[in-house]
Amino acid sequence: MIKFVTAKNKSQNQALIDQMHQDRKRVFVDWLKWDIPVVGDKEIDQYDTDDAIYIIDVDAEGNHVASIRLLPCSVPTLMAEHFADMVQSPVPADDTAWEMTRLCANPNVKDKLAQWTGRKNITVAAIEFALMRDIKQLIFVTHSSWVPTILSVGWDIELLGLPRKDGTESIAAMRINVTPETLTLIRRNWGVKESLLPAEETLSAVA
Amino acid sequence: MLFKKVQAFVDKAKKANDLLTLTNLTQAITEELGFDCFALLHSPRQSRVPAETLQLTTYPGVWVEMVRDRAYWVDDPVFAACEIAVAGFPWKHIPDMVVLSERQRDVMRVARTEGLLDGFTVPMPKGGTTVGLCSFATRRERRSDHYGAAAAQSVGWFAFEAARRISTHEPIPLPPSAALTPRQLDCIVLYARGKSDAMMGRLLGISPKTCNEHIEIAKRRYGVATRQQLLARVLWNGQLSFADILS
Numbered sequence: 001m002i003k004f005v006t007a008k009n010k011s012q013n014q015a016l017i018d019q020m021h022q023d024r025k026r027v028f029v030d031w032l033k034w035d036i037p038v039v040g041d042k043e044i045d046q047y048d049t050d051d052a053i054y055i056i057d058v059d060a061e062g063n064h065v066a067s068i069r070l071l072p073c074s075v076p077t078l079m080a081e082h083f084a085d086m087v088q089s090p091v092p093a094d095d096t097a098w099e100m101t102r103l104c105a106n107p108n109v110k111d112k113l114a115q116w117t118g119r120k121n122i123t124v125a126a127i128e129f130a131l132m133r134d135i136k137q138l139i140f141v142t143h144s145s146w147v148p149t150i151l152s153v154g155w156d157i158e159l160l161g162l163p164r165k166d167g168t169e170s171i172a173a174m175r176i177n178v179t180p181e182t183l184t185l186i187r188r189n190w191g192v193k194e195s196l197l198p199a200e201e202t203l204s205a206v207a
Numbered sequence: 208m209l210f211k212k213v214q215a216f217v218d219k220a221k222k223a224n225d226l227l228t229l230t231n232l233t234q235a236i237t238e239e240l241g242f243d244c245f246a247l248l249h250s251p252r253q254s255r256v257p258a259e260t261l262q263l264t265t266y267p268g269v270w271v272e273m274v275r276d277r278a279y280w281v282d283d284p285v286f287a288a289c290e291i292a293v294a295g296f297p298w299k300h301i302p303d304m305v306v307l308s309e310r311q312r313d314v315m316r317v318a319r320t321e322g323l324l325d326g327f328t329v330p331m332p333k334g335g336t337t338v339g340l341c342s343f344a345t346r347r348e349r350r351s352d353h354y355g356a357a358a359a360q361s362v363g364w365f366a367f368e369a370a371r372r373i374s375t376h377e378p379i380p381l382p383p384s385a386a387l388t389p390r391q392l393d394c395i396v397l398y399a400r401g402k403s404d405a406m407m408g409r410l411l412g413i414s415p416k417t418c419n420e421h422i423e424i425a426k427r428r429y430g431v432a433t434r435q436q437l438l439a440r441v442l443w444n445g446q447l448s449f450a451d452i453l454s
Binding site: 161 | 208209210213214217293294295331332333338339354357358360361364365367368371372
C-alpha cells in the first residue's frame with residue numbers, strides 16, 4: 001500500500017518515517033558507503049525539510065518496504081546544490097519540476113521481487129502524483145549501471161547532461177517528461193491495473 | 208558542444224522506426240565522436256538470439272563473419288569485461304579488468320589486424336547480468352578522452368534502447384532452441400572444459416564412443432557442423448552459462 005507523508009501528516013506516521021530513515025542509513029551509509037550526514041541510526045540530511053514529500057510503500061503490517069523523497073525545484077535541491085555540474089540542459093526552478101532522491105528499499109525484505117515491486121509501486125505513485133499536481137518533469141541522479149533498465153521502461157526520458165565519475169562509480173542526471181501517456185505506459189509495462197494513489201487520509205497531506 | 212550532439216542523436220533515435228535508420232544515425236554520431244564503426248548487440252541469455260545475429264553493426268564484414276563462423280564472441284574479452292564494468296570502458300583498460308586467457312588475447316590480436324585497433328564499450332547491465340553492449344571502434348589508437356567517453360556512453364545507452372524498442376515491433380525470426388538431454392549437456396560442459404572423449408567417458412562412467420554420440424546428436428539438433436558452433440549456440444541460448452563451464 002502506498003502512503004504519502006509530508007509535514008502535514010508526519011506526526012501520525014512518525015514510526016514509519018523513522019524506519020525509512022533507518023533503512024536509508026543501512027542502505028546508503030552502511031552498505032553503499034556514501035559520505036552523507038547521519039543522526040544516530042538514521043540518515044537525515046538538509047533536504048529532509050517540510051517541503052519534502054515521501055512516497056512510501058508499506059506492507060500489510062505498516063512496515064517500510066520502499067520509499068522515495070520528492071522536492072520541488074523551487075527550493076534548494078541536491079541537483080542544484082551538488083550535481084549542478086551535471087546539468088547541461090536547463091531545469092525550471094519552480095514547482096513544475098520536482099527532484100526525486102533517496103530511492104531506498106528495506107534491506108530486510110529478502111525477497112528481491114518484493115523489493116522490486118515496492119520500487120515499481122513508488123515510481124508509479126510518483127508519476128500519478130506528478131500528474132495530479134501538474135508537474136511536468138521529474139529529475140534525478142542515478143548510477144550509470146541502472147540507466148539501461150530505466151530507459152527500457154520506454155517512457156519519455158532524457159539525460160540532463162553527460163554522465164560522469166563519482167568516486168569509483170559512474171552517475172547520470174536524468175529527466176522524465178511526465179504526460180498522461182507516461183502513466184499508461186508504465187502501468188501496462190509493469191502490470192499495474194489501478195491507481196496506486198493512497199487513501200484519502202494520506203492523499204490529503206499533499207492536496 | 209558534445210552534449211548538444213548527443214541530444215540531437217537521442218532526439219532522432221527516439222523517432223527512428225526501423226533498424227536501418229537507426230544504424231545510419233548511430234554510424235553518423237559514431238564518426239562525429241571520432242570512432243570509425245560500432246556494434247550493438249544483445250547478450251545471448253536475454254534475447255535468445257542465435258550467435259550469428261549481431262543486432263546492428265558497421266564493423267568490417269570480415270570480422271563479423273569471423274565472429275560468426277569461429278564463434279569468437281565466446282572468447283571475446285569485451286564480453287568478459289562487461290560483466291564487471293560499472294560503466295563504459297576503453298578497450299585498453301580490459302587487461303586491467305579481467306585476466307585474459309591466451310584465446311582471449313588472440314581475439315584481441317585478430318581484432319587489431321582486422322582494423323578494430325582501439326575502442327570503447329558500453330555494457331548494458333540489467334538485473335545483475337549483462338543484457339547487451341554497444342561498442343565503438345577505431346582503426347587507430349585513441350587518446351583517452353573523458354568527455355568523448357561520456358558522450359559515447361550516452362549514445363550507446365540510447366541506441367541500445369532504440370534498438371530494443373524497434374525490435375519489439377520488428378521481431379527477428381529465431382530458430383527455436385533445440386531440446387538437449389541432461390547427458391548431452393554434461394558432455395558439452397566437459398568438452399568446454401577441454402576434456403577429451405576418453406576423459407569425458409571416464410568422468411561420466413560411459414564409453415568415449417557414447418560421449419561422441421551424445422555430442423553428435425546435439426550438433427544435429429542444432430544443425431551445426433562443429434563442436435565449437437554447438438558450444439556457442441548452447442551458451443547463446445542460455446542452456447548453459449559460463450558459470451556452468453568455469454565452476
